[in-house]
Amino acid sequence: MAKHDPDLSLLFHALADPTRRSILTRLAETPARVTDLAGPTGLRLPTVMRHLSVLEEAGLITTSKDGRIRTCAIVPEALDPVRTWLDEQRAIWEARLDRLDAFVMQVMKESEE
């Protein structure tokens, strides 16, 4: 299957790492410097930089450099595509819930092997 959905893949992949999620949560409180973000994680600077570039490529954060200090901040609307995808899925899933329900019950029963 082709990669006709690069945004979602980037986003989900960026969110799949606990360190990156904790960085996001930290940034949600207030923008921060790279070193400030590295502190709580216990990781080295280059490692944190990598995480930050993953987050930035996914569009989840922006960074800007003032002097020798790089400041990072979240991009609040970046999660919108994820939310949209979830909503779409839920819509489809719920539309079929009646049909699935019976099936899942059957599966549950059978998986008592």
Place this chain on the structure above:
Amino acid sequence: MAKHDPDLSLLFHALADPTRRSILTRLAETPARVTDLAGPTGLRLPTVMRHLSVLEEAGLITTSKDGRIRTCAIVPEALDPVRTWLDEQRAIWEARLDRLDAFVMQVMKESEE
């Protein structure tokens, strides 16, 4: 940072692959056999099996075997933790939106380097 959130990581990782998302969308319509799922993807059976086990370990699908046929179905509530996390994040992010707003504007301006 420790991995005190294995569920979300598994879920996000499972969702980060377009093939797996397309399998999910396909399964949202109706349960299907492994071969049925392999067809549209153009991938070989063992490859699809791997994707399916990733989805199953993330709790996104259940599978059951009847005779020699394995049938797969989505687990509708599996996306709930993702949705919950998104809601939490949005809550925090929006609470700080005023503060962030000014900052992001500044970042935007500065990134015209």
Place this chain on the structure above:
DNA sequence: GCGATAGTTAGCGACATGGCTAAGCATGAT
């Protein structure tokens, strides 16, 4: 200028991922 500070780049090692083929096993149809 000099040293400390903040970030960056390069590159390594261990391991995971995503694709494949080949071969095996189990079941259903004949």
Place this chain on the structure above:
DNA sequence: ATCATGCTTAGCCATGTCGCTAACTATCGC
């Protein structure tokens, strides 16, 4: 019993990920 079908397992290869260290660059304070 035999054969086709459907899945499973084992293992290979290329690439990607996540951590690190070491060394480099760029600023800031003095």
